[in-house]
Amino acid sequence: MPHRRIPLREYIKRYIFLTIGSFVSAVGLEIFLIPNNVIDGGVIGISIMASYLTSLPLGIFVILLNLPFLYLGYTQIGKSFAYSTLFSICSLSIWVTVLHPIPGLTKDIFLATVFGGIIVGLGVGLIIRYGGSLDGTEIIAIIIDKKSGFSVGEIIMIFNVIILGSAGLVFTWDRAMYSLVAYFIAFKMIDITIEGLDESKGVIIVSDKSDEIAECLMDRLGRGVTVLHGKGAYLGEKKDVLYSVITRLEITKLKTIVYEKDPEAFVTINEVHDVMGGRFKKKSIH
Numbered sequence: 001m002p003h004r005r006i007p008l009r010e011y012i013k014r015y016i017f018l019t020i021g022s023f024v025s026a027v028g029l030e031i032f033l034i035p036n037n038v039i040d041g042g043v044i045g046i047s048i049m050a051s052y053l054t055s056l057p058l059g060i061f062v063i064l065l066n067l068p069f070l071y072l073g074y075t076q077i078g079k080s081f082a083y084s085t086l087f088s089i090c091s092l093s094i095w096v097t098v099l100h101p102i103p104g105l106t107k108d109i110f111l112a113t114v115f116g117g118i119i120v121g122l123g124v125g126l127i128i129r130y131g132g133s134l135d136g137t138e139i140i141a142i143i144i145d146k147k148s149g150f151s152v153g154e155i156i157m158i159f160n161v162i163i164l165g166s167a168g169l170v171f172t173w174d175r176a177m178y179s180l181v182a183y184f185i186a187f188k189m190i191d192i193t194i195e196g197l198d199e200s201k202g203v204i205i206v207s208d209k210s211d212e213i214a215e216c217l218m219d220r221l222g223r224g225v226t227v228l229h230g231k232g233a234y235l236g237e238k239k240d241v242l243y244s245v246i247t248r249l250e251i252t253k254l255k256t257i258v259y260e261k262d263p264e265a266f267v268t269i270n271e272v273h274d275v276m277g278g279r280f281k282k283k284s285i286h
Helices: 008-036 042-054 058-076 079-099 109-129 136-145 152-170 173-195 210-221 248-261
Strands: 200-206 226-231 238-247 266-272
Touching (some): 008 079, 008 109, 008 173, 042 058, 042 136, 042 152, 058 079, 058 136, 109 173, 152 173, 200 248, 210 238, 238 248, 248 266
Antiparallel strands (some): 200 238, 200 266, 226 238
């Protein structure tokens, strides 16, 4: 079957948000972290140290050091990802050059670390959410993950511990520790930006009173429910399995509803990282 073409407006939207994400990341770097000799992780962190040691513009290293990883991303992951990443990296390079003459907003190392980490994480999160990347180590991690027993997160963590530790040799060891704090703050902010504060949860309910529970979930929570027909492996009896997606704020209410109808019901609740289509939007409850 032929692939459906992405509408032009979606491409425009993607590159607008990639530009915004690059600008926000540059603000976090040039206005908060770099003036206080605190670095970010990955290739950006290496670029900051290289710029400090050579006095050459940061933007040059951001592009040059990412080029080999861009080629790998193009051949191993896909053209769309590589183009979005190239655009984001070039955009970041331009923004850090434009913002570099502006003095840092604060000389308080703690405030610079916290707010720099938050802002960089927000910018990187936007870029990842719209199909790009600023860090070549992520590309390497994805490729290594296919050929090793380590997860992408573990590989990125190993890279960044080495890179952030190197800041102690270039700057001072207290700056290396602040860099590690900034990295963890940015890492968490990336998750929040990608997944949102209103995290979704996938719920599976196995009960002999599935019809009553499904009706209550639709009436009292306003959520859609899918009924799956299953069978117990031990006794072979048929079971209806309910599946629904809720927010984390609705977990307690859901548990209460299920317990009221069937205290013996089997319930599992799992993280859902993205929701598309269906009837996830909450119905009005009268």
